Amino acid sequence: MNNELREQIGSILSEVLNTTLSLDENPKREEIPNWDSLKHMELILRLEEQFNVRFSIREVAGITSLDDLVEIIEVKS
DSSP: OOHHHHHHHHHHHHHHHTSOOOTTSOOBGGGOTTOOHHHHHHHHHHHHHHHTOOOOHHHHHHOOBHHHHHHHHHHHO
């Protein structure tokens, strides 16, 4: 897994969710109270813009953790 990419995505995730995350772990959606459906879509839009990628509806629905985001963006980049 690309550590630089993980840090970039983790930084965006922290910013959008207005929280501090431990990137050594794999922050999960159900563990972060601020990660609701509205913040999820804001996060997706920010990542699409930042990395010039597009997520499918299936991908958006299946994202539950930082690792999920990194994996998808790695494949699309």
